[in-house]
Every structure is written in structure tokens, then in C-alpha cells.
Amino acid sequence: MLTKSSTELVRQRNSVLVLSVLRRHGALAHTEISDFTGLSSATISAITADLERAQIIEKSEQQAASGRGRPRVLLRQRRDCGYLIVIVISSDAVQYSLVDYAGKLIDRFSEERSHDPSGAARFVAGVQAGLLRILDRSRISQEKVLLISISSKGLVASDEPVLLWSPIFGSDQIDFESALRPEWQAKVILDNETLLVAAALGAREEIAKGADFRSLAALSLGHSIGLGIVRRGNQTGQEISAANFGHMLHMAGGGLCRCGTRGCIEAYAGFYAILRTAFEVPLDTIPAKFVPVAELDKIAARARQGHRTSAFAFRQAGLALGNGLSRMLSLTERMPIAITGPGTRYYDLLRQGIEEGLGQSHVVRMEGMPEIRVVPDEPILVFEGHLNRALSVIDQDIVISGGQGGE
Amino acid sequence: MLTKSSTELVRQRNSVLVLSVLRRHGALAHTEISDFTGLSSATISAITADLERAQIIEKSEQQAASGRGRPRVLLRQRRDCGYLIVIVISSDAVQYSLVDYAGKLIDRFSEERSHDPSGAARFVAGVQAGLLRILDRSRISQEKVLLISISSKGLVASDEPVLLWSPIFGSDQIDFESALRPEWQAKVILDNETLLVAAALGAREEIAKGADFRSLAALSLGHSIGLGIVRRGNQTGQEISAANFGHMLHMAGGGLCRCGTRGCIEAYAGFYAILRTAFEVPLDTIPAKFVPVAELDKIAARARQGHRTSAFAFRQAGLALGNGLSRMLSLTERMPIAITGPGTRYYDLLRQGIEEGLGQSHVVRMEGMPEIRVVPDEPILVFEGHLNRALSVIDQDIVISGGQGGE
DNA sequence: ATTTTTTTCTCGACAGTCGAGAAATTAACT
DNA sequence: AGTTAATTTCTCGACTGTCGAGAAAAAAAT
Numbered sequence: 001m002l003t004k005s006s007t008e009l010v011r012q013r014n015s016v017l018v019l020s021v022l023r024r025h026g027a028l029a030h031t032e033i034s035d036f037t038g039l040s041s042a043t044i045s046a047i048t049a050d051l052e053r054a055q056i057i058e059k060s061e062q063q064a065a066s067g068r069g070r071p072r073v074l075l076r077q078r079r080d081c082g083y084l085i086v087i088v089i090s091s092d093a094v095q096y097s098l099v100d101y102a103g104k105l106i107d108r109f110s111e112e113r114s115h116d117p118s119g120a121a122r123f124v125a126g127v128q129a130g131l132l133r134i135l136d137r138s139r140i141s142q143e144k145v146l147l148i149s150i151s152s153k154g155l156v157a158s159d160e161p162v163l164l165w166s167p168i169f170g171s172d173q174i175d176f177e178s179a180l181r182p183e184w185q186a187k188v189i190l191d192n193e194t195l196l197v198a199a200a201l202g203a204r205e206e207i208a209k210g211a212d213f214r215s216l217a218a219l220s221l222g223h224s225i226g227l228g229i230v231r232r233g234n235q236t237g238q239e240i241s242a243a244n245f246g247h248m249l250h251m252a253g254g255g256l257c258r259c260g261t262r263g264c265i266e267a268y269a270g271f272y273a274i275l276r277t278a279f280e281v282p283l284d285t286i287p288a289k290f291v292p293v294a295e296l297d298k299i300a301a302r303a304r305q306g307h308r309t310s311a312f313a314f315r316q317a318g319l320a321l322g323n324g325l326s327r328m329l330s331l332t333e334r335m336p337i338a339i340t341g342p343g344t345r346y347y348d349l350l351r352q353g354i355e356e357g358l359g360q361s362h363v364v365r366m367e368g369m370p371e372i373r374v375v376p377d378e379p380i381l382v383f384e385g386h387l388n389r390a391l392s393v394i395d396q397d398i399v400i401s402g403g404q405g406g407e
Numbered sequence: 408m409l410t411k412s413s414t415e416l417v418r419q420r421n422s423v424l425v426l427s428v429l430r431r432h433g434a435l436a437h438t439e440i441s442d443f444t445g446l447s448s449a450t451i452s453a454i455t456a457d458l459e460r461a462q463i464i465e466k467s468e469q470q471a472a473s474g475r476g477r478p479r480v481l482l483r484q485r486r487d488c489g490y491l492i493v494i495v496i497s498s499d500a501v502q503y504s505l506v507d508y509a510g511k512l513i514d515r516f517s518e519e520r521s522h523d524p525s526g527a528a529r530f531v532a533g534v535q536a537g538l539l540r541i542l543d544r545s546r547i548s549q550e551k552v553l554l555i556s557i558s559s560k561g562l563v564a565s566d567e568p569v570l571l572w573s574p575i576f577g578s579d580q581i582d583f584e585s586a587l588r589p590e591w592q593a594k595v596i597l598d599n600e601t602l603l604v605a606a607a608l609g610a611r612e613e614i615a616k617g618a619d620f621r622s623l624a625a626l627s628l629g630h631s632i633g634l635g636i637v638r639r640g641n642q643t644g645q646e647i648s649a650a651n652f653g654h655m656l657h658m659a660g661g662g663l664c665r666c667g668t669r670g671c672i673e674a675y676a677g678f679y680a681i682l683r684t685a686f687e688v689p690l691d692t693i694p695a696k697f698v699p700v701a702e703l704d705k706i707a708a709r710a711r712q713g714h715r716t717s718a719f720a721f722r723q724a725g726l727a728l729g730n731g732l733s734r735m736l737s738l739t740e741r742m743p744i745a746i747t748g749p750g751t752r753y754y755d756l757l758r759q760g761i762e763e764g765l766g767q768s769h770v771v772r773m774e775g776m777p778e779i780r781v782v783p784d785e786p787i788l789v790f791e792g793h794l795n796r797a798l799s800v801i802d803q804d805i806v807i808s809g810g811q812g813g814e
Numbered sequence: 815a816t817t818t819t820t821t822t823c824t825c826g827a828c829a830g831t832c833g834a835g836a837a838a839t840t841a842a843c844t
Numbered sequence: 845a846g847t848t849a850a851t852t853t854c855t856c857g858a859c860t861g862t863c864g865a866g867a868a869a870a871a872a873a874t
Contacts, residue, residue: 002427005420007830007861013412014862020409030822038411040863045823068872069820079759155773158621158740162772171773214565227738241739246767248737249730251658288490323656325732330655331490331634332648333565362654362668366562366571414829414861420830447832451858452854475841476851817874824867830860837854844847 011047012399014039019049019056019395022077023103024207025164027060028071058080063236064171077102082146082394085134086185087127088379088384089152090194091168091223091290091318094127096134099196101146101394106400107138113168120172124179136171146397147185149390150176151193151382152216153224155244161190163245167224167258168230189393192242193224194218196385197378199240199336202230203388215335219245220378221343221350223271223291224258229332246270248327250320255283268316271296271343277313278303293342300346314349322357329370330364336371347374418454421446425454426802428461429484430510435477451503455482463805484509486532489553489801492538492593493793495786496559498575498630499698501534503541506551508801510794512732520575527579531586538591540756547599552593553804557583558600558789562630562651568597572598573653574631574665586650596800600745601627601650603792605635606647606783608745610795613639623743624735626728627785628750630698630756631665638738653677655734657727662690677751678703678807684720685710700749707753721756723746728757729764736777743778747785754781774803796811 002333014037018081021036022028028036034044051077081101088095089114098107111130113123135142142331153169156165164330177188193198198218206213213232220226226231246266247259254263255273263283276297325337326389339347354372358364375381414435421444428443429435435443441451458464467481484506488508495502500518520530561573569578569582583595595712605625613620620639627633634652646731653673654666661670662680669691674680685706710717732744747755754806761779765771782788 002420002424004424005417005830005834007414007417007859010412010414010417010830010861013409017409017411029822041822042824042863042864046861049823066819068818068870070822070868070870072821089549099615140549229738244737248734249768252726252730252764252767257769259769259773261767261772263767264769319659321658328738329656330651331636331735331738332650358657360668360670361656362657362666362671363651365668410860413863414831418830438851449833450831453830474851475839475849477837477839477853479852503863623868736858817852817872819872820870822867826851826863827859827865830862832859833853833857835854836854838852840851841848842846842847842849844845 010095014043015047015051016395018044018051019077019399020392022075023391023395026075027076029074031072033075039187051261055206057252060131076371078106080144082398083140083144084390084394085131085145085148085406086383086389086390087130087148087150088382088386089150089168090193091153094130096130096137097383098134098140098389099387101391107134107285109137116357120169120174123169123213124174124176125178127325128180128183142184145184146298146394147390148176148180148184148186149386149393149400150190151386152190152195153193153220153226154253156190156192156195156242158242160301163190165259170259172377186392189390191385191389192226192228193270193382195228195240195242196389197226197340197381198228198230198338198385198386199389202232202240202271203384206232213331216338217325217332217335218338218340218375218381219325220341221269221339221346222341224268225269225321226341227327229330231333238284243328245324245328247348250323256286258289259289265324266322272312273316275298277316278310280309296346300349302390303349311349314346318350318353319357324356324357325370326358326361327365329367330361331357334363334367334370336373338375338377340381342378344374344376415615419437421450422458425451425458426806428564428696429464429482429801430798430802434483436481438479440482454811464765477524479678485550486511489805490547490551490793491617491801492552492555493543493790493797494534494537495789495793496557497600498560501537503537505541505547508798508812510798514541515653516541516544517683518687523569525575527540527581530576531581531583535587535590538587542595544767545634549591552591553801554797555583555587555591555595556596556793557597558629558793559597560633561609563597563599563649563651568595568793570597570801572666577666594800594804596797597638598792599633599635600789601625601633602635602647602649603796604633604746604788605637605792606780606796607788607792609639609647610791620666621725622740623745623748624739624742625745625782625788627748628676628728628753632673632676632728633748634735636735636742638739650698650735651733652735655725655731657730663693664697665694668680672731676724681706681720681724684716684723687716700748701745702754710756720758721753724764725757725760726764727760729761730767731764732761732777733765733768733771735770735773736765741770741774742755742775742781745780745782750787751781751783 012386017037030044048399058078060076079100079102083097086097093110093112094109099105152166155164157164161176165171202216215231218228225246227243229241247264249263249269250265251263255267256262257264257267271291272337299310303314422451439450441800464482465485467483486507486509491505491506500517500519502517506512535724560574562571564571570581572578608624609623632653634650636648654671655671657675658670662674663669664674666672678698682698706717727745
């Protein structure tokens, strides 16, 4: 549905544009902002004056004059304009990070997650406590927290911050919005972890390639399997789509998955599945809840030394991944695939299976093998994705609300 | 990538908005346009005056005054403002339609496609001839044709009007842009046929449900299998994604498909595949190029009378479709599925298999069976999709170019 | 001290939207 | 017939926004 436009909307959009340029390039002078945005100098004056009045940006102290002429006045975000809390939920820990408006990490700690199945209610209480703790450690007032950005593996609702299904809590849903709402007035967003990885890689790609960038998929290999897809939208930045890839059907009536269904990709390519195949345990055995990486390393070592069954386990995993990716590519355009997560250390063993699995489909035979790259440092990408996404949401909100009520 | 906004852009967008409202509701008075768009009366005056001057819309003749007060002056598109040619390519014919700017069908004819494999080059020549013919029959000058909107089954490039793969020409690519470029200055767009069906259904849904509409998939059953997905985008109307669903891998190393790959969905659910299974022909037999519907009707009749192998063929087909759909749903959000195409007449036989196939996956077990509806009149939907899409593209272009050079 | 160079700020012109009220036009009422 | 009420369209001034040009500021070079 189209909607009406007004001159005020123009100002809003251009203000967001200025903030985003500032975000991408750091502190900038008047002239540089004008160059990057394509807006005229007069407009930059007007917009920056507004933003300064609203205490969103500030003039930085005079730096050593670089050349002759009137020295530049650099503009930068006010760090104390607002804060962001990032919560990364993984299977064994929850990491809390406090970030200022300029994107600088102020504080961070992790809390081990006990593996008791006490469920969602207690976990939510833990998150509430964690939030208060990070706030307390840094002595920042609660109102200054503009956004809480959460990520988890699993399936996330598209419009609300609700975790629909996760490998940790199963289908015990968690609604973070309502869990935090009375105390926190900050906006709450929730994203699939691998989606953030894809978003981060997409942003990097876009900086490198510019308009040539079209789309990209990120595949995360670990205890569970995740997939994120980033596509460059028509105009509105880049449109991002999450995925429940790990539990896509690989083979009807196949091996039993942790989720209780048979034949999921994860039941072939998850760590526990590789273990199961390597030890020739029947495929309908209820899988182990958690597999130490050391265990898998041993199997990998054996496989590399030529041990048949071990190599076969990785090959089967690759095949499931390859088939799944080929199915994904049947529904989207051709795109490069980035593989991340702890499973990348076994890529040498998985590769042949992945390629074979891909090769069995029409799209790949027609368009050729997609580019596959390995990007091991997943946690960095997750955090980067959080920042990209969260800070641009904050920019948006801050401009719409016209600063902190000051006008 | 964000881009700068200006006041002129505001006018453009609002002009497009006015045109789109006119499109949806037919001839409207000043006041009504104001109501529908949310723009003030003064703005409507300014915009409509511009559009009238540019000869895009016109005041209609006074109608019988309906109530008291100053009588309304209805505004409507000028039919002769420009024309659209719609080309629907199907396996046995090519249909040409000439439509005026108001969306009214002026002329239409079909040309049988000879089944000779003389290939793409000759086909392109046929299209060129067809275009000239429809132009000639209606005595409309070539410059007045603003857009040529083409649809076909198969895989379409996302940014150019290039047919990458089709059941008819295989991977003999056809670039319609360059094929028509010297003679025709009209814009050329190409869409997957089932995508247009999905777009049309999505538009209907959006009218019925308003903002509640989120997304929808259309599945077309016939000699080949097609899938289109429509999602409501963030702001920019609805974003649409094409799919190569028919040749998604159903089962590795499975039955031989027309495309030369093994195990495609089509190799189980296409008409020829159902025939093959019903007659217990080995699955690696090179499939028939074309299957008369009457032939399939016979099998269906036998199946309905309880004939085992025939019923099995439909069940297998349903299973492949259900598995495929479940895989699609693993990569997207939950959405209703509309089934169209000639294959809908066998839906009673396919249904059980489809539901079983869907039920084998994690998403469906978790979120429940998606809503499935049967919408048999596919050709109408294809044409409706063409019109929706093409006319809104024309509106866009016409506003940007500021009418036909008149200012 | 003056000139050159570079950056920032300011002013008037222009484009767009909006609200209010004037103008137009018909039906209904006395 | 004359007047009033209702309804629609048009117009005017106010406001917001962007832009180009040139003034003002400030440091280096001459």
C-alpha cells in the first residue's frame, strides 16, 4: 500500500541519511557530509543545526588544522545520546553488552546458562536480572537505554520480538516485549542469530562492492544449523529474511532429530548427528543433548586419517547441507554462500558432500556451483550484525521522535 | 543504500499515489481522492491540474447530479494516454492482448505455437511479428505503446527481461529487451507466470483484508509446476519473489525429469510424471514431451474408482508437492497456499499426499497445517497479475517522465 | 599587511503541502 | 420567485523543505 509523502518526511529521511553517513564514516566535516549524501551545503547546515539542538550530534573539539583555509569542524554523534544493550543468547551462555550511541562497547559480561530444563520462565527472570546488572555496573539510567537487541538461534516471529522455537527451549515461546515492558520502555528487537551474520556480511559486501552487491546467504554450522539470507531491496536498504533451515526436511522418514521430527537437515548435519553416524548408532536413537567439540574433533581426526565410517559421517552431513542449499537456491536467485560457526573447522571433510549435494539439483547444474566461502569468526559477525541493525533502528527512531523530547 | 529525498520527490510519490487510487477505484471526484489518499484538497487540486495538463487524466462529462450541492467532477485516466501489450507465453500458444491506459482490453488474439524445436530464434521472430500484428489491427502508433509485459513459465532473471530457463526452450536463453530494442522503445518486463498469479491473489487479498494481509504462495499444477510468493514489504507496496520450485530437488537420485536432472518435484508431480507412475513405466524413462489432459483424466477416473496404481500415482505427486511446500515454508514465514492450474481438477486425489508431505516437516508440525485453497481459473489470474503490475509500472514511469514530454 | 584557499553560514528563490475560506452550483424550502 | 442549506471545487497565505550563490570566517602563503 502506498502512503502519502510530505515535506516533513523529506526532512526526516534526509536526517536519517546524515546520521547513517556519520555512522559509516565516523566524525565528518560539513563538507564531507555534503559530498557523501549528495545534499547541498545549506541543507546540511539546517539538518545538523537541528540535530545539534536536539542533542543528538555535537561539534568535536578543533583538531590540528590539516591544510590552509578555515579549519574543519567535525561533527559526531553524542555518545551519551542514548545506549543500546545487546543480548546474545547461545546454548551455553548469555552475553550482555552495553554500547553507546556511537557504537562503542562500554561493558560486557557473560552468564553461564545452567542446562537445567527449568524452562522459559526462569530464563526470562535471568535476562531481567542480567539487564539490571549491566545497567548498574555502568551507572546509566534506565531511560537512556533506547533499544535492547536480542539474538538467538531458532525461529523468530517476523513482526514481534517473540521467540517461537529454539533449540534450547523447544516450543516454549518467549515474548521478550511483554517480559520487559513494564520496567523497560526501550524498544525490543529480536533476530535470528544467523540472520545477523548474514546481515553483517551483506553490509561488508555492500561497502566493498557498492551497488554490485545483490544477495548472500550465511550458513552456520554447529550443534544446530542456521541460515540467513540477505537481499538488496528495491530502495529500502536491504531486506532481510530469516530461515528455519536446520529443520527443513532433508529426507522423508529419515533420522530422528532433536526436535522430534524425522529427517531434518540437522538430524544429518548437526554435531550430534555426525557423532551418531560416526558411531553407527541407529538413526532413530534419541540424540544427545549436547556434544563437546573435543568429541567431534576426535572423529574428524580419524576421518582425516582415512577411517571410513568417520569420513562417511561428515560426507553424509555435507550431502544434507548441499541438498538443503540447493533447495534454497531453487526458491531464490543465485547467491554466494558464506559458511560460519564452529563447524567450519571440519569444512575440509564436509566440502565434497556439500558440493555433491548441490550438484544433484537443476539450478546448480544450470547456473553452476554457487560461490562458497568460509568465514570462521562467527561471534564477531553476530555482534557486528547487532550493531548495524540496532544503531540504524535507533537513528530512525530518534529522528522521528525529534530527539529526546527537546524541541 | 539510503538516498536523498527532495520536495520534488514528494510530489512524484503523491502523484503516483493519486494515479494508483484512481486505478483501484475507477473515476473519482476531487473529494474522494482526497479521502482515499489522505492528502488535502488543495494538494489534490495542484496534482490533478498538473496531470491534466500533461494529458494523463481528464475531467469526465458531467454525470447526473446525485445529491444537492455543487455537482462532482469525476477525474479518470485518459484511455489514449498510452497502451500496454500483454504477451502470455504458454506451452501451446502465445496470447497477445492490447490494453489501454485505463486497463480496458482492446484487442486480443492467440497464435498456436508449433511444437517444432526450431528454437528461440524463430520464436523471437514470431513474437516480433505478433506485436506488429496487434498494433496493425488496432491502428495504434508504436510510440503510444509504453510497456510490453511478458510472462512465461520457467526461470526469469531478476533485473532484466531475460528468460533463463523454460520448459519450452530449455536453457536457450531469450533476452526480450535486446530482441525488441531497436524497433520498440517501450519498456519491456518479463515475469514468471505463477508469480503473476500470486501477485494477483495477493492484491485481491490486500483489498479484502487490508493491512492484515501478510503473505501468500501460489502453486500452479500442470505439465510443469510453478510457485510464486508474495510478501508485503516494509513500506514499498509488496515485494515479490519468483521461484524455480518445479525443479527443486525432491529426492536425490530420484525419477528422471524433463530437464535432465533426477529427482525434481516435477518428475513426480508434473502431468507426465503422474502418467509415468500410473503406467508403472521405469522412473528413468525419458518422459513424454506433452501429455493430453484427456489422458490424465482417464487415470484420474480410474483412481477415483479405486484402481490402486492410478491412485498411487496421484498420491506420490501430492507427496512431492507437500514435501516441497514444507521446505518452502521452512525458509519463509507461515503463509496460505493457493493452488491453481489445470491440475486443480485432480485436487481430490492429490490432497491426501500433499497433507502427508507437509506433515513430515518440523515447521508444519509446529505451526500447524497452512491454509490451502483451490483457485482454478488460472488464466484470469495471470492476466490480472499482468495488469496490476504493468499499469502501476506505467503510472510510475509516466509521472517520472512528466507526461509525454508535455509540461 | 595582503592575498589565497578552504570551510561554514546565511539569504533569497523555488517547490510542495496544508487549512481556511471564497466561489460555484444545485436541491430544498417558504 | 427568492432564499437558504448543502456540497464540491478552487484559491490564497502560511509553513516546511531544498538549493545555489555569495558572504563571512579563519588559517596558510606571499
